[in-house]
Amino acid sequence: MTKKEHILIIGAGLxxxxxxxxxxxxxxxxxxxxxxxxxxxxxxxxxxxxxxxxSNRGLKGxxxxxxxKEVESLCIPMYGRMLHNVEGEPQLSKYSGRxxxxxxxxxxxxxxxxxxxxxxxxxxxxIQFEVTCTDVNLxxxxxxxxxxxxxxxxxxxxxxxxxxxxxxxxxxxxMEKEKGFLFSHSQDFLTHGYKELTxxxxxxxxxxxxxxxxxxxxxxENMLIALPNxxxxxxxxxxxxxxxxxxxxxxxxxxxIVEEYFKEVYPDAYKLxxxxxxxxxxxxxxxxxxxxCSPWTYGKTLLMGDASHAIVPFYGQGMNASFEDVVEFDKxxxxxxxxxxxxxxxxxxxxxxxxxxxxxxxxxxxxxxxxHTAEEVFLAKRKLELDFEKEFPKDYHSxxxxxxxxxxxxxxxxxSQGRAQDLVIQEMLRKNILKPEMNLQEKLNLVxxxxxxxxxxxxxxxx
Ligand SMILES: Cc1cc2nc3c(=O)[nH]c(=O)nc-3n(C[C@H](O)[C@H](O)[C@H](O)COP(=O)(O)OP(=O)(O)OC[C@H]3O[C@@H](n4cnc5c(N)ncnc54)[C@H](O)[C@@H]3O)c2cc1C
Numbered sequence: 049m050t051k052k053e054h055i056l057i058i059g060a061g062l063x064x065x066x067x068x069x070x071x072x073x074x075x076x077x078x079x080x081x082x083x084x085x086x087x088x089x090x091x092x093x094x095x096x097x098x099x100x101x102x103s104n105r106g107l108k109g110x111x112x113x114x115x116x117k118e119v120e121s122l123c124i125p126m127y128g129r130m131l132h133n134v135e136g137e138p139q140l141s142k143y144s145g146r147x148x149x150x151x152x153x154x155x156x157x158x159x160x161x162x163x164x165x166x167x168x169x170x171x172x173x174x175i176q177f178e179v180t181c182t183d184v185n186l187x188x189x190x191x192x193x194x195x196x197x198x199x200x201x202x203x204x205x206x207x208x209x210x211x212x213x214x215x216x217x218x219x220x221x222x223m224e225k226e227k228g229f230l231f232s233h234s235q236d237f238l239t240h241g242y243k244e245l246t247x248x249x250x251x252x253x254x255x256x257x258x259x260x261x262x263x264x265x266x267x268x269e270n271m272l273i274a275l276p277n278x279x280x281x282x283x284x285x286x287x288x289x290x291x292x293x294x295x296x297x298x299x300x301x302x303x304x305i306v307e308e309y310f311k312e313v314y315p316d317a318y319k320l321x322x323x324x325x326x327x328x329x330x331x332x333x334x335x336x337x338x339x340x341c342s343p344w345t346y347g348k349t350l351l352m353g354d355a356s357h358a359i360v361p362f363y364g365q366g367m368n369a370s371f372e373d374v375v376e377f378d379k380x381x382x383x384x385x386x387x388x389x390x391x392x393x394x395x396x397x398x399x400x401x402x403x404x405x406x407x408x409x410x411x412x413x414x415x416x417x418x419x420h421t422a423e424e425v426f427l428a429k430r431k432l433e434l435d436f437e438k439e440f441p442k443d444y445h446s447x448x449x450x451x452x453x454x455x456x457x458x459x460x461x462x463x464s465q466g467r468a469q470d471l472v473i474q475e476m477l478r479k480n481i482l483k484p485e486m487n488l489q490e491k492l493n494l495v496x497x498x499x500x501x502x503x504x505x506x507x508x509x510x511x
Contacts, residue, residue: 054207055078055210056079057210059083062371064212073114098156098244100159101126103453106367124277125150132314142434144437144448149453151364153275179193188347189208189347190206208348212353235338240414242361245283245324246281248281270313272285272286282320300328310324353370376398409451432482440488443492444495450462465503482495
């Protein structure tokens with residue numbers, strides 16, 4: 049069935065490219081615009097994550113457009129967190145006790161290219177690269193663009209505009225300008241930034257460390273993580289404060305001090321980074337922030353993906369959430385019998401609480417990943433949860449599993465249930481309530497019963 053409306057999508061990153069594909073498949077006339085060159089032909093500018101963790105909510109979006117098989121060849125499964133403490137052997141903490149639950153490391157460029165390649169197989173779609181949107185008329189659904197290398201502007205007229213132009217969204221800025229105080233907008237930066245580094249492949253063309261895990265070096269106020277790439281390298285990300293503490297981005301200013309820092313804090317990782325000193329000074333340091341806004345729609349325009357809800361990367365969910373947006377928008381269109389005006393409103397009202405929930409959780413996980421992952425109670429909780437998931441795969445899902453592997457649950461539900469469980473188990477472990485003489489089923493029954501009450505706020509925590 050052909051839909052007559054013309055939809056202009058601004059931003060051909062991960063969200064915009066998937067959205068363009070989904071709307072094209074539904075029969076809409078789509079124009080997709082992007083300020084950067086076609087990433088299949090040009091090298092991606094440094095400063096954005098090279099690889100990402102793709103999990104069930106993102107895969108659900110790819111399945112919607114029929115790419116679930118094709119994407120497999122780009123994925124490297126990661127079965128758990130490999131924790132590297134300063135002393136001792138690294139320890140794998142699996143993501144789930146159930147078989148077949150893992151996340152995937154995937155190249156950002158590879159995934160975006162897959163979406164664009166598929167999109168181009170539809171003859172009616174128009175994709176314009178190297179055109180920067182400079183202005184948007186939200187009510188009239190037209191936007192002005194400037195082509196690279198030219199000063200002249202041109203206008204594209206559509207029936208609707210969807211802004212998938214990322215955290216610095218010009219479409220969002222226009223909404224703020226027009227709606228004034230009726231548009232709520234917040235932007236909160238962490239005191240930490242990030243920098244990407246590399247473990248290259250070994251001389252024998254192998255991975256420098258275990259391939260099937262997301263590696264974490266939790267060090268209190270700073271942290272290193274590493275995800276595998278197809279070329280047998282790892283992309284390593286350093287999360288560090290801009291100021292304060294012994295070492296920070298502002299005082300790591302010479303090769304000698306960078307070397308001293310890594311040798312002292314990340315001795316095993318240091319040995320795997322022959323290009324550390326060059327990369328550290330060549331690669332950019334970028335900030336990390338959370339953007340919230342409301343409403344996401346005005347006139348004939350909608351915001352989606354990072355443009356409406358940029359989150360910090362500590363739950364590996366930003367892209368996954370953006371892909372799930374596309375699934376939710378598809379649902380809204382179908383539920384409103386393809387009344388696009390109604391679907392814009394329905395999508396933004398229904399989706400906002402879930403975007404807020406994952407934004408909060410990603411911030412919580414920042415603190416968990418840098419410190420708690422190495423604490424005794426956290427490790428004991430993980431062990432108990434993995435035992436529950438293994439023995440009772442249908443009856444128990446940890447918070448991580450609820451958020452990452454239960455794509456059938458909205459984020460808000462997954463997070464409220466997961467948080468209640470976390471609190472209850474940690475408290476029970478600290479107070480020794482889960483006695484050694486109890487069998488696993490009895491422990492599970494108690495955890496479930498108390499967690500349910502905690503989630504419903506029936507229980508003020510007094511175990
Ligand atoms: C360090 C880091 C690690 C991350 N790791 C993960 C992870 O493991 N898993 C995960 O799920 N998520 C992760 N994310 C989050 C993920 O990168 C984002 O959520 C995702 O890229 C959002 O996609 P998007 O299409 O909404 O925005 P973007 O990817 O930012 O795309 C926006 C596009 O719009 C274009 N654009 C911007 N302005 C204009 C304009 N005026 N005119 C035309 N085009 C324009 C941009 O060039 C860009 O191509 C990570 C983020 C960071 C920073």
